[in-house]
Amino acid sequence: MELILLLFVFVLAAFLGFELIAKVPSQLHTPLMSGSNAISGITVVGAILAANTSSSGLSAWLGFAAIVLATINVVGGYMVTDRMLAMFKKKVK
Amino acid sequence: MDALTIVNLSYIVAAILFIFGIKMLGKADTAKRGNLVSAVGMLLAVIVTLLSKGLSYPLVIGGLAMGGAVGFVAAKRVQMTGMPELVALFNGFGGLASLLVGLAEYYRAKMSNNLLESVLIDELSSFTATVIVLAILIGGITFTGSIYAWGKLSGKLGGRALTFTGQKAFNALLALGIIAAGILFSSSPANELAHAVLITVLILSLLLGIFAVMPIGGGDMPVVISLLNSCSGLAACAAGFVINNNVLVVAGCLVGASGLILTVIMCKAMNRTLINVLVSGFGATTQANGAKSTGELKPISPEDAYYILEAAKSVIIIPGYGMAVAQAQHAVKELGTLLEENDCEVRFAIHPVAGRMPGHMNVLLAEADVPYEQLAEMDDVNPMIEMVDVAIVIGANDVVNPAAGNDETSPIYGMPIIEAHKAKTTFCLKRGKGAGFSGLENQLFTAPKTRMIYGDAKATVTSMIAQFKES
Numbered sequence: 001m002e003l004i005l006l007l008f009v010f011v012l013a014a015f016l017g018f019e020l021i022a023k024v025p026s027q028l029h030t031p032l033m034s035g036s037n038a039i040s041g042i043t044v045v046g047a048i049l050a051a052n053t054s055s056s057g058l059s060a061w062l063g064f065a066a067i068v069l070a071t072i073n074v075v076g077g078y079m080v081t082d083r084m085l086a087m088f089k090k091k092v093k
Numbered sequence: 094m095d096a097l098t099i100v101n102l103s104y105i106v107a108a109i110l111f112i113f114g115i116k117m118l119g120k121a122d123t124a125k126r127g128n129l130v131s132a133v134g135m136l137l138a139v140i141v142t143l144l145s146k147g148l149s150y151p152l153v154i155g156g157l158a159m160g161g162a163v164g165f166v167a168a169k170r171v172q173m174t175g176m177p178e179l180v181a182l183f184n185g186f187g188g189l190a191s192l193l194v195g196l197a198e199y200y201r202a203k204m205s206n207n208l209l210e211s212v213l214i215d216e217l218s219s220f221t222a223t224v225i226v227l228a229i230l231i232g233g234i235t236f237t238g239s240i241y242a243w244g245k246l247s248g249k250l251g252g253r254a255l256t257f258t259g260q261k262a263f264n265a266l267l268a269l270g271i272i273a274a275g276i277l278f279s280s281s282p283a284n285e286l287a288h289a290v291l292i293t294v295l296i297l298s299l300l301l302g303i304f305a306v307m308p309i310g311g312g313d314m315p316v317v318i319s320l321l322n323s324c325s326g327l328a329a330c331a332a333g334f335v336i337n338n339n340v341l342v343v344a345g346c347l348v349g350a351s352g353l354i355l356t357v358i359m360c361k362a363m364n365r366t367l368i369n370v371l372v373s374g375f376g377a378t379t380q381a382n383g384a385k386s387t388g389e390l391k392p393i394s395p396e397d398a399y400y401i402l403e404a405a406k407s408v409i410i411i412p413g414y415g416m417a418v419a420q421a422q423h424a425v426k427e428l429g430t431l432l433e434e435n436d437c438e439v440r441f442a443i444h445p446v447a448g449r450m451p452g453h454m455n456v457l458l459a460e461a462d463v464p465y466e467q468l469a470e471m472d473d474v475n476p477m478i479e480m481v482d483v484a485i486v487i488g489a490n491d492v493v494n495p496a497a498g499n500d501e502t503s504p505i506y507g508m509p510i511i512e513a514h515k516a517k518t519t520f521c522l523k524r525g526k527g528a529g530f531s532g533l534e535n536q537l538f539t540a541p542k543t544r545m546i547y548g549d550a551k552a553t554v555t556s557m558i559a560q561f562k563e564s
Contacts, residue, residue, distance in 0.1 A: 003220055006334060006342055013343045016112065017350025024119040026445050026470060027459075029355060029452030034180050035118045035128050036351050037322050039111055041183075042135065042344040043191045043329040044157075045142045046336050050197040051152045056204040062197035064152045070190035071160025072167070073183045073325075078132045079168035080179060085125040087173075087459040 031084050038077025044070035096144060103141040104340035110134025111344050115351060138340050173460040174417045177450040181243040181318055184325045188235025191328035191345075192295070195228030198335045199291060221335060222282035226275040226294055228331035233298030234305065235324040241306040242317055246449055256308045261372060267301045305371065311414070312491050314449040316359045316370045323352025355451055362445035364507040393544045395553050398520055399560035405482035407438040409474060411511050412454045413447045415488015415524065419550035425487060426461035428554050431561040441467050442474040442484075442511050444492035475512050484516035486537070488523070488550050494535045519543045522550045 024032055047070050050063030111134045117127025143153065164183075171179045202221070244250035271294055278290045309317050326348025333341025360367050402408065410429065416422060429439045441463060443454045458468065478484065486493050493513040496503035513519050514537050521538055523545060537543055546553050 002337060003334075006337065006339065009339055010330065010334075010342050010346050013346035014350045017115075017347040018354055020112070020115050020347070021119050021351045021354050024355075025121065026443070026452055027455040027468065028119060028121065028124055029358075029445075030176065030180075030450055030456045031124055031128070031452070032115075032118050032351070033319055033322050033355060033451055034176075034183075035131065036115060036348045037180060037184055037187065037325065039115070039131055039135070039344050040187045040322070040325040040329045040348040041190070042111075042138060042341055043187060043194055043332050044160075045138050046194040046329075046332045046338060046341050047156070047190055047197075048139070048142045048148065048153050049145060049336055049338070050194050050201070051149050051156070052147050052201075054147055054201075056200060059197040059200040059204070060149055060152060062193045062200065064156045066190040066193035066197065067153060067156030068160040068163075069186040069193070071157050072164040073160075073187040073190065074135055075161045075164030076168045076179070076183050077164075078128060078135070079165065080171060080176065080183075081128045082125065083168065084173075084176070084456055084459070085128060087456070087462075088121065088124065 027088070031081050031088070034077055034084070035081040038074055038081060041070045041074035041077060044074055096146070100141045100144065101339070103137055104338075107134040107138040107141075107340055108343040110137065111347060115347060138344075172420075173456055174420055174422075175247070176456060177314065177318060177448070177453060178243050178247040180450060181239045181246060181321065184318075184321050185236045185239030185243065187325040188232045188239060188321075188328050190232075191325070191332040192229050192232030192236060194332040195225045195232065195335050196295070199225050203288070219279050219282065223275075223279040224331050224334035225282075226278055226291070228328060228335050229291070229295050230271060230275065230298045231324055231331055232328040233295060234302040235321055235328050237299045237302030238306045238317075238324070239302075239321050241303050242314065242321060245306070245311065246314065260304070260308055264301065264304050267297055267304065271297045271301065308372070309370065311449065312446070313363075313370050315446045315451050315453070316356055316363070316367070318450045319352055319355040319359055320367070323349050323356060326350075326352055359446055359451055362509065363505075364509060390538055390545050391543065392547055395546055395548075395556040396560060398544065398546055399557050401518060401520075402432065402437075402483060402557065403435065403561070403564070405432070405437050407440075407481050407483075408432055409440050409442050409469075409478065409481050409484045409513075409516065411442045411444070411447075411484060411486045411489050411493060411513055412458070413444075413487065413489025413492060414449055414453075415490075415522070415550055417448060417453065417457055417488070419488065419524075419552075421487065421551035421554055422457040422461040424551050424554040424558065426458070426463050428558055428561075429463065429467065431558060435561070437482075439467055440469045440474065442469050442471065444471050444489070444511050447489055447492050471509060471511050478512050478515045479517075481516040482518065484513040484519045486513050486519065486521045487554070490535055493537050495540070496534075496536050500536070513537060514540045514542070517542065520546055522546050522548075522553050524549065 047063050047066035051060050111131050114127045114131025117123040274290050274293045326345045330342050330345030432439050447454045493511050495514045497505045497508040497510045
C-alpha cells in the first residue's frame with residue numbers, strides 16, 4: 001500500500017513539475033537549471049539513511065561516498081545559483 | 094508525536110518549500126529568494142534526517158563536512174564562463190550519489206539475508222529490486238554522461254561529436270543488455286547470481302552514459318545538459334522508491350519533470366526532436382550534407398570596422414559560444430557602452446540555444462553588467478533587423494546560419510535563427526577560417542554584406558574600443 005501511495009505522489013509531483021516552469025523567461029534558464037540541479041541533491045537524505053549503524057561495512061562506506069557527492073551537489077548547486085542570480089539582480093536597480 | 098511523525102511532517106514542509114522555490118525561480122524578481130527558499134527546504138530535510146535513529150554520525154558528519162567544503166570552494170572559484178562544465182559536474186555527482194544509495198540498500202538487504210536465511214525473499218521484494226535497478230541505471234547514465242559532457246565542455250575531450258560505424262546498434266545493444274539484466278535481477282533478486290547481474294547492470298549503465306553523449310556535438314549541448322539534469326532528478330526519485338522516502342520521490346520528480354520541460358524548450362528552439370538530437374550524431378557526419386557556399390570570405394581589419402561602427406545609428410550584437418571561450422563579455426559590454434555614447438542604439442540579440450547550456454549568454458552578459466533593457470530575444474529582433482545598420486556576430490555560428498531558412502539539404506534546416514544576414518552590414522568575429530564548432534559551413538560568412546574580422550574576439554573588440562577612445 002505504501003508503494004502505491006508513493007507512486008501516487010510521484011505522478012502528482014510530475015504534473016506539478018511540468019506546470020511549475022511552463023513559462024520561464026529564457027534569461028532564467030541557467031539559474032533554474034542549476035537551482036533544480038541542487039534540489040536533485042536531495043538524494044543526500046537517502047545517503048545519510050544508508051550510512052546506518054545497522055548497515056554492513058560496505059553499505060556504510062557506499063553511503064558515506066554518496067553523502068560526500070550529494071553534498072557537493074547541494075552546496076555547490078545552491079551557491080552558484082545564488083551567485084548567478086546576484087548578478088541578474090544588479091541590473092534591475 | 095513520535096520522532097518518525099515529526100520527520101515525515103518536516104519532509105512535507107521541505108517539499109512545499111521546494112515547490113515554492115522552483116516556482117519563484119521562474120520569475121526574475123523573485124528568483125533569488127526562490128533559490129533561498131528551496132535551500133531552506135533542503136536544510137530542513139537534512140537536519141530532520143539527522144535525527145533518525147541509528148545513524149553512524151562520524152561517517153555522516155564527516156561526509157557532510159567534506160562534501161560541503163568541496164562544493165563551497167568549487168562554487169566560489171568558478172568563472173562564469175566555466176559554468177556549463179560545473180553544472181554538468183555537479184549533476185554527475187548527484188547521479189552517482191543516487192546510484193550509490195541504491196547499491197548500498199541492495200548490500201544492506203543482502204547482508205541481512207545472509208544473517209537470517211528465513212527472510213531471504215521477503216527482504217528484497219521484486220518492486221524494491223526493480224527500483225534499485227532503476228536507481229543504478231539512471232544514476233549510472235547520469236554520472237558518466239555528465240562527466241563525459243563535462244570533459245567535452247571543458248575542452249578536455251574535444252567538443253566534436255564522435256561517431257563510429259554501428260554506433261547506434263551498439264547503443265541499442267547496451268540498452269537491451271541493461272533491460273534484460275534488469276528484468277533478470279528484479280524477478281529473482283535473491284538468486285545467487287543476482288549480485289553479478291546487478292553489477293552487470295551497473296557497468297552497462299556507466300558505459301551507456303558515455304556512448305550516449307559521445308555522438309552529440311557541441312551545438313546540441315544545451316539539450317544534453319538539461320536532459321542530464323532531468324535524469325539526475327529521476328535518479329534521486331528512484332533512490333526515494335528504494336528506501337521508501339517521500340521527500341526524495343517528490344523533490345526528485347519535480348526536478349525530473351522541470352528538467353524535461355527545459356529540454357523540450359531547447360529542442361523546440363532548434364526545431365528538432367529529442368530523439369533526433371540523441372541519435373543523429375550532429376556535426377560529425379554533416380560536412381557532406383548541405384550545399385557548399387560559393388561566395389568568398391571578405392575580411393576587414395578592426396580599424397576599418399571601427400569607421401563603419403562609428404557611423405552606425407543602430408547596432409545589434411549577437412553573442413555565441415565564441416564569446417564565452419574568448420572571455421570577451423566585459424570587452425563587449427564596454428564596446429556597447431561606447432557605441433551608446435556615440436548616439437547609437439545597441440541591443441544584444443540572444444538565441445535560446447546560443448552557448449553550451451540554456452541561458453548561457455544571459456549569464457555572461459549579466460556578469461558583465463549589460464543592462465537588462467538591452468537584452469532582446471530572437472523573436473523581437475528578427476522583425477526589425479533590416480533596419481539595423483550593423484549586426485555584430487561574436488563567436489556565434491549555427492544560430493545565425495541562413496541555411497536554416499533556405500537550404501533544405503542542410504541538417505539545421507528549419508531551425509529558427511537570428512537573421513543577421515538581413516542587416517545592412519554584418520560583422521562576423523571569428524577565430525579562424527575553419528568551419529564552426531558544429532562542423533557546418535555557414536552561408537552568412539560568404540554573404541555579400543558580410544565582413545569577416547578574424548582573430549581572438551576579445552582582442553578584436555578591445556582594439557575597436559581603443560579606436561573609439563582615441564577619437
